[in-house]
Amino acid sequence: MYGYFYDNKNIYLILEYSPGGELYKKLTAKGRFSERTSARFISDLSQAMKYCHNKHVIHRDIKPENLLLGAKNDVKIADFGWSVHAPTSRRNTLCGTLDYLPPEMVEGREHDEQVDTWALGVLLYEFLVGVPPFETESHSATYRRIQRVDIRWPTGMPEDARDLIGKLLKKDPTKRLPLESIPRHPFVLRNLRDS
Template sequence: MSQFEPKYRPNGKTSLGTGSFGTVNLVQNIKSKQLYAIKSIQQCNIQTPYEQEGVEREIKVHLKCRHPNIVNLYDSFIEQGNVYMVLEYAENGNLYNYVQRRKRLEEKEACKYFIQTCKALQYLHEMNVFHRDIKPENLLLDNNNDLKLCDFGWCAENIHLKRKTFCGTYEYMAPEIVSDLPYDYKIDIWSVGVLLYELLHGYAPFKGKEYKEIAQNIKNGLIRYSSTISQDAQELIKNILQKDPQSRLSFKDIYQSAFVQRCFPQQQGCKINQIISQN
């Protein structure tokens, strides 16, 4: 850590938040003055071989990722038994806080972040990895307000291998997880449906005072939409949030949906049809 020094934010703190197993702080490289986010995992938080394996997998997978909508992991090292990850700094914070400040997003802006999340996840799935913890807090915004997926602490390799590890964030869990059934990468697809709903409403579709109530609402699958939400947005969310994983839309289907075709912002001369043709 000798090459870095703490960088204090306007609130007088260096903390950027917490991730799975660790904390994230803003630092500056002493020589280059470049800002980075450093995720630190204390040795005391790695208690079991399973947790050690998880940290090693997080680093291995993240180091291989090079995608415009995924936060870069530049380096990792161990110092005094603690694990440190040197990450790209996304200066505009996370998507959760961004949405909360605005109450909800207009459909075109929501679609932009929804598609950028889909593109990041599609890239991971093509690498035979799924994330398992999609939520607005794990979606960061850079200085151009473009989205960057972060926190690979719950990622898993081999997307078609069924598993039963209970993980993720309650409101974003797929029915198969809360029903204690084997699941695969299609839980990520479910999560982007929940994400789109939350971006448009300002809150997740399945709420509750405690986990049991949230889980029951997810199993019931009853979704109520605001009258301000367009029919094509409702249709897309409904077709993603299918209880049967095999019935959920693919990314190609999502890109070709009426909502995305209507709302996707024409950024940098890139049209949605170009994205479809690339995948």
């Protein structure tokens, strides 16, 4: 973010130009991403989210539609419409997009920045498989799958990818893998070794 200004009704953010457009469009066109691309995106996003969290900003709506691609295919977080500056950390508002909601939001419990960590787990699964892990035909069934953390692993999912996703998609937010550990996870290291 380069800066901001505001008037009586709006806050305007000055962001870097992202000629690659929405990551969602690229994911839809390809169907899914390679392990290498997925590892790079999730590593970069974890560092960007860590920066936001260090500034006490919780995004609360991380999804492919809210990620932009720069000139060098670098991923950028956008649409901070549901974000909150929360120095006290705990929130109660149900917000975001159903497929990315963590159990604590679905169950109406307080939540903190760990909602973004959960969303990274959902994203990594979607990057590799092409659909979010809890997606169903109905909202109520999706809510139930999220509450149970009912992940259906496709055949051929690399074990280290399953491990990373599983460590991000923990029902207990305090047990989720810290963001700073994502770039050092074996799945990321294996895929970015020669980058």
